Amino acid sequence: MNTQIKQIAERIRGLREVLNISVVDAANKCNISEAEFIKYESGISDIPVSFICQFAQCFGVECTTLMSGDEPRMSTYFVTRKGTGISVERTKAYKYQALAHGFRQAKIAPFEVTVEPNDLPVTLNTHPGQELNLVLEGTLLLHIAGNDVILNEGDSIYFDATKPHGMKAGGGKKVKFLAVVG
16 A cells, blocks of 8 residues: 555554544444454555545544644635645545645535546445535546436536445546535
């Protein structure tokens, strides 16, 4: 697994240990199985950004603190210049760039997501809250609650993130989209 995922896993495990919370209790609080939590905390498995944000919310830390190790400092506004957001590459196909990483107690989690084309099946995930995706470049193939939706540049979708969903690049080209999780 890549170095970034291992570092995030170490932060998750470290926070859980500092708070003196068992793996079982942490998994229950995050609404996932103990086995899945152990995979994420060990760094041997990809850690979905939705889980990172869910864990952060459950344990009172900033999502981007888990991603970067740095605490946000701004409370009035925060500017992210093009290409400068904290970046996490979960896999070779997915890259998340945090757009509010310097803003304390952000109510939403906006990311610029880049998905490279691949032949793998869509991986579905769920997380609390709702999500907005706005395609910035390319074609996004979205599977949501048993439905397949094709979004082109300028198209957007707002959905219940507790429903199984997954994204994939269409047309053999990378896709970039704004994902706002709240």
